[in-house]
Amino acid sequence: MITNPNRPYRTTENVVSGAPRVRLETWVADVARLTQPDRILWCNGSADEIDRLTAEMVSAGKLIPLDESKRPGSFLARTSADDVARVENRTFTCSVDPADAGPTNQWRDAAQMRVELDGVFAGSMRGRTLYVVPFSMGPIGGELSQLGVELTDSPYVVISMAKMSRLGDRILREIDAGVPWVATVHSVGVPLRDAEGAETADPVWPSNPTKYIVQFPETREIWSFGSGYGGNALLAKKCFALRIASVMGRDDGWLAEHMLLIKVTSPENHAFHLAAAFPSACGKTNLAMLRSTIPGWTVETIGDDIAWLKKGEDGRLHAINPEAGFFGVAPGTGYDTNPTAMETIEADTIFTNVALTDDGDVWWEGMTKEAPAHLIDWTGDDWTPDSGRPAAHPNSRFTVSIDRCPTLAEDAHTSFPIDGILFGGRRATNVPLVAQARDWTHGVFMGATISSEQTAAAEGTVGELRRDPFAMLPFAGYNMADYWSHWLDIGRQLGTRAPQIFQVNWFRKDADGAFLWPGFGENSRVIEWIVRRIEKRISFVESPIGRLPREGDLDLDGLDLEAQDLDALFAVDPESWLDECDLTEEFFAGFGDRVPDEFADVLRSMRYGLRAAASRSKTASASTQVAA
Ligand code: GTP
Numbered sequence: 046m047i048t049n050p051n052r053p054y055r056t057t058e059n060v061v062s063g064a065p066r067v068r069l070e071t072w073v074a075d076v077a078r079l080t081q082p083d084r085i086l087w088c089n090g091s092a093d094e095i096d097r098l099t100a101e102m103v104s105a106g107k108l109i110p111l112d113e114s115k116r117p118g119s120f121l122a123r124t125s126a127d128d129v130a131r132v133e134n135r136t137f138t139c140s141v142d143p144a145d146a147g148p149t150n151q152w153r154d155a156a157q158m159r160v161e162l163d164g165v166f167a168g169s170m171r172g173r174t175l176y177v178v179p180f181s182m183g184p185i186g187g188e189l190s191q192l193g194v195e196l197t198d199s200p201y202v203v204i205s206m207a208k209m210s211r212l213g214d215r216i217l218r219e220i221d222a223g224v225p226w227v228a229t230v231h232s233v234g235v236p237l238r239d240a241e242g243a244e245t246a247d248p249v250w251p252s253n254p255t256k257y258i259v260q261f262p263e264t265r266e267i268w269s270f271g272s273g274y275g276g277n278a279l280l281a282k283k284c285f286a287l288r289i290a291s292v293m294g295r296d297d298g299w300l301a302e303h304m305l306l307i308k309v310t311s312p313e314n315h316a317f318h319l320a321a322a323f324p325s326a327c328g329k330t331n332l333a334m335l336r337s338t339i340p341g342w343t344v345e346t347i348g349d350d351i352a353w354l355k356k357g358e359d360g361r362l363h364a365i366n367p368e369a370g371f372f373g374v375a376p377g378t379g380y381d382t383n384p385t386a387m388e389t390i391e392a393d394t395i396f397t398n399v400a401l402t403d404d405g406d407v408w409w410e411g412m413t414k415e416a417p418a419h420l421i422d423w424t425g426d427d428w429t430p431d432s433g434r435p436a437a438h439p440n441s442r443f444t445v446s447i448d449r450c451p452t453l454a455e456d457a458h459t460s461f462p463i464d465g466i467l468f469g470g471r472r473a474t475n476v477p478l479v480a481q482a483r484d485w486t487h488g489v490f491m492g493a494t495i496s497s498e499q500t501a502a503a504e505g506t507v508g509e510l511r512r513d514p515f516a517m518l519p520f521a522g523y524n525m526a527d528y529w530s531h532w533l534d535i536g537r538q539l540g541t542r543a544p545q546i547f548q549v550n551w552f553r554k555d556a557d558g559a560f561l562w563p564g565f566g567e568n569s570r571v572i573e574w575i576v577r578r579i580e581k582r583i584s585f586v587e588s589p590i591g592r593l594p595r596e597g598d599l600d601l602d603g604l605d606l607e608a609q610d611l612d613a614l615f616a617v618d619p620e621s622w623l624d625e626c627d628l629t630e631e632f633f634a635g636f637g638d639r640v641p642d643e644f645a646d647v648l649r650s651m652r653y654g655l656r657a658a659a660s661r662s663k664t665a666s667a668s669t670q671v672a673a
């Protein structure tokens with residue numbers, strides 16, 4: 046049984062002594078003894094090393110080099126058909142106490158899980174190289190940064206990690222100095238030789254039908270088996286920077302969140318920093334790279350997926366982007382919707398599961414209005430516009446360093462105070478374009494009650510409305526109700542210096558199913574209103590569900606928006622919101638008595654306001670009928 050050998054994370058069953066480097070080396074040797082790789086390679090992410098791994102993958106047919114003149118330094122990878130997204134139903138939380146995992150996570154007994162993992166990992170790297178990848182989340186040595194080490198048998202993971210997190214020999218020196226690190230082990234689960242020595246050929250994209258994504262919160266440890274893709278395999282990302290980091294944050298007084306980060310500069314040249322939590326494939330990358338359509342406002346990019354937040358010495362909430370790259374959704378990204386992303390991925394990008402053009406470039410749905418006449422689709426088959434299926438997988442992605450982003454803010458490599466927090470989801474009905482929370486508690490309630498139509502980012506039913514509190518449903522490493530209490534606690538610590546909280550919804554639809562709001566760059570109009578509210582330059586209209594823009598305060602200049610559509614964007618229908626309250630109460634009930642008492646108070650006052658509004662509108666419609 047192998048566990049994280051770090052002293053600070055040591056449990057009674059995990060007694061490894063010696064200097065930090067010796068403990069790291071012992072752990073690597075233990076994992077190698079279990080998985081039996083042919084070679085062990087320590088990686089520092091140097092250009093030479095990454096070039097060599099890339100060249101090996103190209104000659105093995107695992108990466109397709111794109112045309113050097115069209116897409117320099119860029120490659121296409123195609124996964125197996127059953128390894129295209131996160132696997133939430135194979136994601137496990139092995140906390141000591143099942144109640145600590147809570148009803149939204151799949152708990153498993155740690156000891157039993159370790160036995161199961163020992164079984165599947167035994168010999169799983171035969172014939173392969175075990176890569177040792179020490180990494181830093183956040184700038185190396187930074188105040189909010191954390192270290193990790195990923196052991197993996199996937200070169201695709203290594204070259205992706207070199208873009209997504211910070212690698213280098215400096216990490217080992219930090220480890221030598223005694224800085225603790227999160228221990229992560231990954232295998233695609235396809236050995237090239239069996240126990241008897243019989244060899245099998247290496248598939249283009251090795252993956253195992255049986256998958257495990259396992260978090261051990263107490264020992265700060267991750268074991269992932271069977272998948273080579275995205276959040277399943279890049280263990281620094283969701284498994285560490287959200288699931289394990291949220292537990293570290295609970296224990297040490299900070300927050301690990303599924304949030305983008307931007308810097309907004311107003312026409313008066315005042316800078317504001319915003320964080321926004323939207324569920325997977327719901328527009329974080331787009332908002333992170335927003336190009337303002339209103340004069341005088343600029344938005345700079347800091348991060349598109351994860352934020353770590355902690356109270357600073359000035360009493361304000363400070364943030365970093367722990368990542369160093371973007372792993373962004375390709376479909377829907379085009380020069381019209383997200384030109385910044387398009388420029389970012391002009392070179393030095395790994396594309397996965399997009400289509401290949403005849404001239405050696407990439408394409409996906411939404412990149413251009415018209416599809417090319419012929420493509421090779423993400424499965425490697427011929428494709429034409431009348432093939433009747435998407436050319437790129439709906440969860441196809443690009444992997445690229447943040448430093449390629451033309452709108453990157455300097456803050457992407459430091460920490461900074463946060464002025465506002467946004468919560469959003471995909472809601473065709475009910476939820477208005479924007480609303481401000483009355484206070485921190487109401488804001489936490491807004492975050493806790495996010496629901497959203499499911500996307501292709503995880504295996505499951507696309508389009509199904511599901512609760513996704515804080516956009517963290519698949520990522521909170523501990524009991525979601527305790528997580529809400531932790532947020533309330535942080536709010537109490539921040540007091541009057543706490544950021545303002547808002548709720549947004551770019552996805553409301555009319556009766557014909559068309560989006561009511563143009564979205565993308567035009568979201569800058571909503572950002573302007575949010576900043577003006579943070580500055581308290583403008584007032585608001587009180588509603589039972591939050592503070593809404595007064596007529597005229599939202600800049601709609603130059604927008605082709607009918608008055609009735611604007612009304613529909615902000616309509617708060619008391620009856621459907623009262624239903625929403627019932628569903629919320631039911632949802633909270635699933636967490637038993639761990640739900641913070643404050644939520645019952647918010648729900649009570651919301652219902653009070655909605656009932657009053659309902660009876661007002663009944664009286665109003667009755668009197669109209671009398672008048673008619
Ligand atoms: P993860 O990386 O999975 O966490 O997701 P993300 O939130 O970064 O997703 P991303 O920004 O890549 O969102 C992808 C989808 O949202 C694409 O299909 C976009 O076209 C769509 N999208 C983003 N912004 C808007 C918007 O303002 N309006 C509409 N209608 N769609 C949007």
Ligand code: SPV
Nearest residue numbers: 131275276282283325502
């Ligand atoms: C998400 O699903 O929220 C992602 C993509 O950001 S993955 O890294 O695969 O989880």
Ligand code: MN
Nearest residue numbers: 303325326350
């Ligand atoms: Mn994400």
